[in-house]
Amino acid sequence: MLKVLSFVLSLTTAYAFAAEIDAKQSPEHSLLKMQQAMKHLNYQGTVAFLRNGKLNVLKYSHASTNGAGQERLVSLNSPLRETIRDADKVSCFFPETSKVIVDHRPAARSFLIDLPEQLNGLEAYYQFTFSGEEQVAMLPARILDISPKDRYRYARRIWIDIGQYLPLKVEVYDRSGNTIEQVVFTELEVKPSLPFIDVDSALLDKEVERIHNRQPMSFETAGFVLKQVPGGFRQQFFVQMTMQGSNRPVEHLLLSDGFSSVSVYLENKGANIELGARSTDSVNAYSRIIDDHVVTVMGEVPEETVRYIAEGVELRTDIQ
Numbered sequence: 001m002l003k004v005l006s007f008v009l010s011l012t013t014a015y016a017f018a019a020e021i022d023a024k025q026s027p028e029h030s031l032l033k034m035q036q037a038m039k040h041l042n043y044q045g046t047v048a049f050l051r052n053g054k055l056n057v058l059k060y061s062h063a064s065t066n067g068a069g070q071e072r073l074v075s076l077n078s079p080l081r082e083t084i085r086d087a088d089k090v091s092c093f094f095p096e097t098s099k100v101i102v103d104h105r106p107a108a109r110s111f112l113i114d115l116p117e118q119l120n121g122l123e124a125y126y127q128f129t130f131s132g133e134e135q136v137a138m139l140p141a142r143i144l145d146i147s148p149k150d151r152y153r154y155a156r157r158i159w160i161d162i163g164q165y166l167p168l169k170v171e172v173y174d175r176s177g178n179t180i181e182q183v184v185f186t187e188l189e190v191k192p193s194l195p196f197i198d199v200d201s202a203l204l205d206k207e208v209e210r211i212h213n214r215q216p217m218s219f220e221t222a223g224f225v226l227k228q229v230p231g232g233f234r235q236q237f238f239v240q241m242t243m244q245g246s247n248r249p250v251e252h253l254l255l256s257d258g259f260s261s262v263s264v265y266l267e268n269k270g271a272n273i274e275l276g277a278r279s280t281d282s283v284n285a286y287s288r289i290i291d292d293h294v295v296t297v298m299g300e301v302p303e304e305t306v307r308y309i310a311e312g313v314e315l316r317t318d319i320q
Contacts (some may be wrong), residue, residue, distance in 0.1 A: 027128035027144050028119050030160055035115050037165040040064050045137070045188035046076075047112070051181050052281040060111070060185075063194035070196050071111050084197055085111060091199050093206075100206045112183055113158070113170045116258020125149055125232040125257060134159060136168035137185045146259065151175070152230035152305040153260050164190055172282065175302055180282040212241065222251055224266045224295065228312030230305060232257040255299075255309075262299035262309060269294050277303050286310045 044061035059074040071085040082093040090103045127147045141159035159169035172181040216237040236254040253264040285298035286306040297310040
């Protein structure tokens with residue numbers, strides 16, 4: 001009993017010491033340490049996702065070796081599915097139908113939270129502050145508030161594990177302060193190593209549907225230009241593709257400020273086009289007609305952001 005009590009006291013002391021050290025660090029430094037922890041540690045647990053008004057509880061794992069990482073999500077309820085993210089693609093397996101959807105994404109993002117690769121310049125658009133400490137998944141965490149300085153992006157709050165700097169909980173708020181998205185671990189453990197899934201072997205003898213299987217192109221080849229974009233949003237990639245179920249060509253430009261992403265689509269005008277603003281929970285979209293084309297801007301940003309970008313889209317006139 002004395003040994004158990006001694007272990008508990010030493011563990012408590014260790015966390016208190018880590019908290020004391022962390023208290024001397026800036027919020028930006030803690031955010032960078034979280035970014036590195038998410039990339040290099042091997043960890044797994046159960047995580048609840050509240051998105052678009054729906055709650056999903058899944059098993060989550062992140063494996064890392066030699067600078068390469070792989071994320072895995074396994075659903076605990078029907079419809080059963082397993083999603084694996086590698087650096088160049090996201091593969092979704094549906095055991096009940098033996099179907100697999102492979103999304104070849106040029107830009108890799110975590111299932112848990114989007115983070116900027118660098119924080120330089122973000123202080124012009126976000127304020128980073130610590131607002132307290134709480135327990136999440138029975139682990140002590142510091143609360144990091146990320147508050148926008150303009151009207152073009154949403155606020156975020158991250159509960160960062162004091163011991164390992166992993167994100168234990170993430171919330172996104174609209175401009176009225178309502179929670180529109182939440183990710184929270186109910187239990188989490190760090191491992192010395194975790195196995196990688198050989199996705200290419202798993203695709204054998206499966207019905208595979210591939211989407212976005214195109215190489216990024218120069219935005220100079222696009223049929224449109226952007227005349228107004230909120231500060232901090234930068235071009236991530238540009239592709240020309242054909243929309244699923246349609247033969248109409250579509251141009252897609254992805255913008256991001258590190259935390260929030262916005263997609264700009266340009267396609268030929270067709271029937272049943274829904275114009276103007278529309279919203280689906282945390283995602284806002286805005287569409288308008290330019291000559292014989294339709295431009296649509298959408299993302300997890302305020303309506304004002306997608307409208308502002310869409311109204312600044314013009315057709316390129318210098319294409320040969």
